[in-house]
Amino acid sequence: MKSRKTANIEPAAAEPAEADKPEAQDGMGRTLTPRKTEVRLGREIQVRIGQQLRAMYDDVVNQGVPDHITDLVRRLSEQDDGAQ
Amino acid sequence: MKLDPAIRDQVLATVPSLRAFAISLCGNIDRADDLVQETLLRALAHIDSFQPGTNMPAWLFTILRNLFRSEYRKRRREVEDADGRYADTLKSNPEQTGRVEFEEFRAALSRLPSDQREALILVGASGFSYEDAANICGCAVGTIKSRVNRARTRLADLLAIDSVDDFGPDRATRAVLAGGRN
Numbered sequence A: 001m002k003s004r005k006t007a008n009i010e011p012a013a014a015e016p017a018e019a020d021k022p023e024a025q026d027g028m029g030r031t032l033t034p035r036k037t038e039v040r041l042g043r044e045i046q047v048r049i050g051q052q053l054r055a056m057y058d059d060v061v062n063q064g065v066p067d068h069i070t071d072l073v074r075r076l077s078e079q080d081d082g083a084q
Numbered sequence B: 001m002k003l004d005p006a007i008r009d010q011v012l013a014t015v016p017s018l019r020a021f022a023i024s025l026c027g028n029i030d031r032a033d034d035l036v037q038e039t040l041l042r043a044l045a046h047i048d049s050f051q052p053g054t055n056m057p058a059w060l061f062t063i064l065r066n067l068f069r070s071e072y073r074k075r076r077r078e079v080e081d082a083d084g085r086y087a088d089t090l091k092s093n094p095e096q097t098g099r100v101e102f103e104e105f106r107a108a109l110s111r112l113p114s115d116q117r118e119a120l121i122l123v124g125a126s127g128f129s130y131e132d133a134a135n136i137c138g139c140a141v142g143t144i145k146s147r148v149n150r151a152r153t154r155l156a157d158l159l160a161i162d163s164v165d166d167f168g169p170d171r172a173t174r175a176v177l178a179g180g181r182n
Helices: A002-005 A008-062 A069-079 B003-026 B029-045 B056-080 B083-089 B101-110 B115-124 B130-137 B142-168 B170-180
Strands: none
Touching: A008 A069, A008 B101, A008 B115, A008 B142, A008 B170, A069 B003, A069 B029, B003 B029, B003 B056, B029 B056, B056 B130, B101 B130, B115 B130, B115 B142, B130 B142
């Protein structure tokens, strides 16, 4: 321990920083890198969410108007006073 | 009096989208069709209150949503068991997105609070403006915006978990980058 202190004069200056580094590095390393990944992942997922949302919705929209609904609307719209 | 054919056609033109919205609320095609039918009965009975030239889809969506809230909510427990029947509505299986991925998406969507899911559908799928969506839901524009944002964030979280599991490279890349720091 003491031999290190005498041997490493330059690192001695860096020592306080080094003492912080292990924690700071972990903090930096583990938060920064995933963040970048998450942002990229986030954008991809937002695009996918939009696409799938519309795909799901349009799947029903593309089924058009069921016959019984068309009949119902036509019947009601021809009624003279029934709708009131 | 007879219904103006132009108005009738506007009503019919809205039906496909109205059904899609109803299914997203009910999660069940049969209930959704009942809800659409009730909505149309009510709308046509009160067609005088519709102002020609205004937004027919927004008007019908509002009626449908109010009906759903007042009647179908009471049957919540039944409504929740949506899963099985919904698949039946998907006549054209969306192969392009992948069946498994699609099921994952549906599952994630079903885990959203109903007000967030509703806002997301109205804006993200039905194509309503935030203003129209706010009118349909009877709330402030800011409320709709925050619901949509929360819905997107939550969905992304739910789907990201799957993605990280699915795509090995992402995990490996993380490990390499994390390791490289030390």
